[in-house]
Amino acid sequence: MGNNSSQKHVDFLANLMPIYQHDEVDGFRCARSLKNGTLILPIYELDESLDEDWIHVLWQGDSSRKSEVRAYEFASIAVVDYVNFHGVGKGVEYVNDMLLDLAQHYCFKTGSNIYLPNSELNMPALFKVMELAKRVGPKIAYDALKKAIGL
Known part of the structure; x- marks a missing residue:
């Protein structure tokens, strides 16, 4: 199957070994939990109007619990x-x-951000600063960050 944005998330999850492992079901690359057999599959019939990427989850690998x-x-x-x-x-x-x-x-591989409720950092802003540092150098990025927060 092709490589869509949903597949990128599944591939990322499958690489979180040994919590998940790569698997293939019905010709689809997927991720399987080694803790309970839950199967994570990409969604290929995506609604393009959605702002977020979605995946199919078969809880404990049971297709009736999708x-x-x-x-x-x-x-x-x-x-x-x-x-x-x-x-x-x-x-x-x-x-x-x-x-x-x-x-x-995860952001680099999928273009999305994970949710960290207790993180004191604004993750998307942090990643933008890191990307800026790669492009223009750490000193300029640091100076821009200081200016942005009023230091």
């Missing part, structure tokens, strides 16, 4: 699970850095 879910909401939970798994025995700073790195990577 839902359409906002991709970023499902990914938000999956990323936190992944970070918790890989953060066992690590310090808070390591876990926070991993969470921010994955949030940025």
Whole structure:
């Protein structure tokens, strides 16, 4: 099958190993939870008027328990699970850095932002500053950031 925006979210989730793994069902690339068998599939018949990307979720792999879910909401939970798994025995700073790195990577791969309700940072704004730093250099980006917040 082709590569649409819904597929990008599914591919990202499938790479969150060992929480998820790559799978293929009926010719579709999908992600399967190793915790409970839940299957995440792309939606190819997308309504182009929607502002957000959606995915199909077959809870515990049961096709009779199928839902359409906002991709970023499902990914938000999956990323936190992944970070918790890989953060066992690590310090808070390591876990926070991993969470921010994955949030940025998710944005890069899918064009969407995960939802981090307790984050003190405005993630989309942070990513814009990081992109600016890549284009014009960190000093200019830092100066622009200081000016924008009134420092």
